[in-house]
Amino acid sequence: MEKGKIIIVEDEESILTMLSEFLSNNGYIVDPFIDSKKALFALKGNEYDVMITDLSMPHIDGLQLINYIQREYLKTLGIVITGYGSLDTAISAMRWGAFDYILKPFKFEEVLTVVESAMYYSKLMKSENIPKGLTGKANLLRRFSENKIIRENTMLRNCLKDKYKFENIIGISFPMQKVFEMIEKVADTNATVLVTGESGVGKELVARAIHYNSSRKDNPLVVVNCGAIPETLLESELFGYEKGAFTGATGTRYGRFELAHGGSMFLDEIGDMSFNLQVKLLRVLQEKTFERVGGTKSISVDVRIIAATNRILDDLVKDGKFREDLYYRLNVVPIQLPPLRERRQDIPLLLNYFLERSNKINDAEIDGCSEAAMTALMDYTYPGNVRELQNLIERVVVLKRKGMIDLEDLPDKIYLAEQQEQGHFEIEKGYDTLVSNFEKSLILQALQETNGVKSKAAQVLSLNRTTLIEKMKRLGID
Ligand SMILES: Nc1ncnc2c1ncn2[C@@H]1O[C@H](COP(=O)(O)OP(=O)(O)OP(=O)(O)O)[C@@H](O)[C@H]1O
Ligand SMILES: [Mg+2]
Missing domain, CATH: 3.40.50.300 (P-loop containing nucleotide triphosphate hydrolases)
Structure with missing residues (x-):
């Protein structure tokens, strides 16, 4: 069964061959290009769902290709491949409208997850006929979750028609x-x-x-x-x-x-x-x-x-x-059943489902969540899986009752981790608060990694157990 059409542009032949083979073995139609000029021609004449491109290449680089897709409003979602060294460029590519990036060296399963998620949004985009605008993941997520298009989207409903026989089990992945x-x-x-x-x-x-x-x-x-x-x-x-x-x-x-x-x-x-x-x-x-x-x-x-x-x-x-x-x-x-972190595409759907349910039960009116909150929820690892997401939404709905879920409404461990991930701090909060937040997230992470065993967490952080306990008290960590 044909799952979608992908163009791959990569000047390193071995990577190009491996990726192409892997994705075609997974049912995709793949057009590999080692020469980005030729790839540009192919983009002009074909309808690809997804483009995977290396960033630095001779003649035309990955950013230019992403730019081209955006400028011409092609309905192709771009994924860039990049090394840790050029993460900045990858982030610029996202600003230019790339859907997502893959860091080298990558595992094939990671590529598959990113590609599946891009395919999913590419289908949604086509069915909604969204002609313009940036196609970065955060944008698409916002579009499809805040507007509740997911629920109303007929294409999606059709493709899920049979699957929804189990209507209380949510999952598109x-x-x-x-x-x-x-x-x-x-x-x-x-x-x-x-x-x-x-x-x-x-x-x-x-x-x-x-x-x-x-x-x-x-x-x-x-x-x-x-x-x-x-x-x-x-x-x-x-x-x-x-x-x-x-x-x-x-x-x-x-x-x-x-x-x-x-x-x-x-x-x-x-x-x-x-x-x-x-x-x-x-x-x-x-x-x-x-x-x-x-x-x-x-x-x-x-x-x-x-x-x-x-x-x-x-x-x-x-x-x-x-x-x-x-x-x-x-x-x-x-x-x-795979853990939630291995099927992140399900997160927006589950989020909507739990929001709707919690709104009803609690007579609340939470409309959705902000882009930043959605990104944080997509990035989090969910050791407690779907139950954890469900409880988290329930808690936010009960406490907030109205409006949009913001990054700050999320539990500290998610909120603080995201801020650090983004390297962004709200400096207006003041030095002491920010430093305390940082301390808090370090401790929360250590506790999470050691299943809440304080002596182990202290060891991981090279702290005395008593110092750790004092800090936890001061920072209000249970
Ligand atoms: N795909 C899903 N769609 C909707 N709700 C889900 C989904 N998966 C889990 N849930 C909800 O998450 C909660 C946990 O699910 P469930 O009790 O089936 O998990 P479990 O695997 O049996 O967990 P445990 O091992 O802790 O018993 C339940 O409230 C369930 O309704
Ligand atoms: Mg159970």
């Missing part, structure tokens, strides 16, 4: 499209599904989508969090017990497996299940039967299993903490 395809394929089968991914990526959401898009949807979806229930209790929760099975078992009790009969069971945090219970679960998966605790009668059930974990089961298997046979039984259909 390539990895999420793959996830939707997978859900669609497996939902109405009895296959066991294993959903993996970091905390807050949407594993439970996917599990629910699978159940409610299957023919079991009118029967129960029973959710069990294997990490939250102590081992002994978990066993009787899952399998039930007979009267007298243990002290306090005064009557027979059905387990969750029986309650889920005809429906699905969502086993969350499966990586936390004890070895002993893993054996019993394996048996249910293989034979569809089990006995209640303290019972001898075999009970048969028809239950579809969907399991999830944020741990790497492969590693648990290697360490002997998770049974290999159970792993294979569960991993019949794996669905891996």
